[in-house]
Amino acid sequence: MGMPLALFVRLNYMAAITLFLIGLHVLLGHPNLIKKVMGMNIMETGVFLFLVSIGYARHSAAPIMSPGGAESGLYANPLVSAIVLTGIVIAVSTTAYTLSLTIKLYEHCGTLDVNRLERLRR
Amino acid sequence: MRHLPILLTVVPLTGAFLVPVLGRRPDRAYRLALLSVLLVLACAAGLLAMTGSGQTLQYYVGDWPPPWGIEVRVDALGAMLATFFAFVYLMVVLYAGSSVRAELGPAAQFWYWSLLLLLLAGINGVLTARDLFNLFVFTEIASLSACAIISVRDRLDSMEAALKYLILSAVAGGCILLGVALLYMVTGQLHLDHLGAALPAAAGSYPRVLLAALALLVSGFALKSALFPLHVWLPDAHSSAPSPSSAILSGLVVKLGIVALVRLFFVVFDWRRLVTLPLPTMVMAMGALGIVLGALFAMGQRDLKRMLAYSTVVQVGYIYFGLALLDEIALTGALMHVVNHALLKSMLFLCVGLIISRTGERSTAAMAGLARSMPLTVASFTVGAAAMVGIPLTNGFVSKWYMVLGTLNSGRPAMVAVILVSSLLSALYYFPLVVSAYFGRPASPQAEGPEGPPAMVWPVVGLAAVCLVLGIWPELPLRLLGGVARVMLGL
Numbered sequence: 001m002g003m004p005l006a007l008f009v010r011l012n013y014m015a016a017i018t019l020f021l022i023g024l025h026v027l028l029g030h031p032n033l034i035k036k037v038m039g040m041n042i043m044e045t046g047v048f049l050f051l052v053s054i055g056y057a058r059h060s061a062a063p064i065m066s067p068g069g070a071e072s073g074l075y076a077n078p079l080v081s082a083i084v085l086t087g088i089v090i091a092v093s094t095t096a097y098t099l100s101l102t103i104k105l106y107e108h109c110g111t112l113d114v115n116r117l118e119r120l121r122r
Numbered sequence: 123m124r125h126l127p128i129l130l131t132v133v134p135l136t137g138a139f140l141v142p143v144l145g146r147r148p149d150r151a152y153r154l155a156l157l158s159v160l161l162v163l164a165c166a167a168g169l170l171a172m173t174g175s176g177q178t179l180q181y182y183v184g185d186w187p188p189p190w191g192i193e194v195r196v197d198a199l200g201a202m203l204a205t206f207f208a209f210v211y212l213m214v215v216l217y218a219g220s221s222v223r224a225e226l227g228p229a230a231q232f233w234y235w236s237l238l239l240l241l242l243a244g245i246n247g248v249l250t251a252r253d254l255f256n257l258f259v260f261t262e263i264a265s266l267s268a269c270a271i272i273s274v275r276d277r278l279d280s281m282e283a284a285l286k287y288l289i290l291s292a293v294a295g296g297c298i299l300l301g302v303a304l305l306y307m308v309t310g311q312l313h314l315d316h317l318g319a320a321l322p323a324a325a326g327s328y329p330r331v332l333l334a335a336l337a338l339l340v341s342g343f344a345l346k347s348a349l350f351p352l353h354v355w356l357p358d359a360h361s362s363a364p365s366p367s368s369a370i371l372s373g374l375v376v377k378l379g380i381v382a383l384v385r386l387f388f389v390v391f392d393w394r395r396l397v398t399l400p401l402p403t404m405v406m407a408m409g410a411l412g413i414v415l416g417a418l419f420a421m422g423q424r425d426l427k428r429m430l431a432y433s434t435v436v437q438v439g440y441i442y443f444g445l446a447l448l449d450e451i452a453l454t455g456a457l458m459h460v461v462n463h464a465l466l467k468s469m470l471f472l473c474v475g476l477i478i479s480r481t482g483e484r485s486t487a488a489m490a491g492l493a494r495s496m497p498l499t500v501a502s503f504t505v506g507a508a509a510m511v512g513i514p515l516t517n518g519f520v521s522k523w524y525m526v527l528g529t530l531n532s533g534r535p536a537m538v539a540v541i542l543v544s545s546l547l548s549a550l551y552y553f554p555l556v557v558s559a560y561f562g563r564p565a566s567p568q569a570e571g572p573e574g575p576p577a578m579v580w581p582v583v584g585l586a587a588v589c590l591v592l593g594i595w596p597e598l599p600l601r602l603l604g605g606v607a608r609v610m611l612g613l
Contacts, residue, residue: 043296054307090262
């Protein structure tokens with residue numbers, strides 16, 4: 001397998017790690033609270049993409065046993081999808097809670113900028 | 123009886139959802155919460171009796187055996203921590219029964235009880251999980267509800283602290299999940315024992331993936347448990363929550379990351395063989411830094427609750443330090459310190475809560491001359507301070523003594539200095555408070571009358587009494603934890 005093809009096959013893994021890093025960078029580095037929430041979601045999406053990629057093999061079928069079976073004899077791993085579902089539930093509740101806290105803070109101080117929040121507190 | 127291991131999680135979870143449905147009236151919500159916590163304590167005590175002689179209880183959820191089903195397992199460590207944590211919870215709930223009325227509005231009260239029970243479900247879930255993904259899910263449940271019981275107070279500083287905690291715990295959660303994914307990718311297992319069995323082979327083929335997974339998991343759980351350089355969220359979060367919440371956050375929630383890492387290090391990664399990094403040395407260094415620098419930070423605090431919060435950073439440092447020595451005696455001491463610190467720090471936070479509600483002040487100066495008007499509170503605080511410093515006859519002495527012995531036993535006599543210096547530093551910030559409480563002159567004329575509602579004073583005294591009992595008769599828990607330590611080290 002040549003180098004370009006190897007890169008192409010691993011594209012989703014690289015995309016997942018890139019998304020994770022972008023999200024982490026925004027979550028920790030961006031001063032705006034809404035952007036931080038977006039970063040959190042991008043980071044989590046990266047992890048989910050990674051998990052789904054683990055479970056997929058080329059030409060594998062959906063993991064449903066039917067009389068004929070899959071042509072290639074390969075099935076995608078359903079466990080990682082279940083993990084991703086649970087992960088999404090956690091991500092959604094964290095997002096909802098963070099956003100509601102953000103709204104409360106905005107009502108109190110009228111700003112979404114963490115640096116200005118720090119200054120307001122002193 | 124067979125279902126006890128899962129009931130530990132199911133009871134508080136059910137309670138958490140019943141409270142908003144049935145308990146719209148604050149007193150009814152309180153009774154429901156109290157009932158759930160009592161049931162959990164009974165379950166945990168039953169489990170402790172069953173695991174006392176060293177066996178473990180396995181429970182397959184839905185009767186599906188492990189490679190496909192979820193296993194919940196209670197070993198002596200899990201049962202013991204669950205029992206003591208449930209006891210602390212009971213005391214905190216009794217205390218909070220009176221104090222939340224003053225601290226929270228009527229609308230927020232039943233949410234508070236609901237969140238408290240949800241947090242207990244998360245805690246017990248982490249203690250009994252035998253599956254890496256379950257460990258992650260329950261850690262997230264615990265972190266989210268822990269954030270929520272900080273922000274339940276409708277005040278700016280509480281919400282800011284909750285947000286800071288939430289963002290960092292989201293970072294930790296993301297790292298942990300990615301670590302879990304990497305481990306699953308190279309082994310195809312999630313059950314801790316199966317992972318442990320599959321990793322040596324995977325370490326040969328994918329050493330770098332394993333290293334990345336280890337780094338992600340360690341930094342995630344260390345962030346959740348406030349190991350030294352990752353402790354920045356803790357002082358704000360623990361000091362701005364209502365006092366009963368601070369007691370639970372500082373005493374119990376911080377320990378969850380530690381328990382998770384204990385499972386990872388000793389069941390999955392076997393860090394004497396698999397780990398090519400000098401990870402024990404790194405953890406020990408961070409623990410030692412936390413012990414010394416945390417104490418220095420604590421000395422600089424003028425706010426009682428912030429001082430206690432920095433003291434938590436110190437005690438977490440102790441626990442990691444004891445774990446990383448990889449010595450049977452030190453490990454016993456470190457696990458004992460998990461229990462002791464849970465009792466001590468929650469007791470101290472409740473004491474400070476009483477002092478704040480009585481004097482209306484949170485500064486260290488508020489302690490001056492309080493011994494006359496609040497004798498029981500100050501006496502309990504004294505027990506706590508003595509135990510934090512490590513005076514004999516208190517439980518803090520027992521665990522520190524074991525850690526010192528373990529440090530000597532593992533051939534690192536120079537590291538004993540860290541423990542001794544830090545005890546001295548703890549004395550420097552705890553004892554002036556005790557001395558001024560007994561001999562100082564009160565800043566303002568003090569109100570006459572009882573020191574607080576009995577429902578708030580007696581839980582504090584109860585916790586202090588348990589600390590003394592564990593200090594005078596530590597044999598039983600030490601024997602249990604010694605057995606756990608031997609199993610973990612494979613002796």
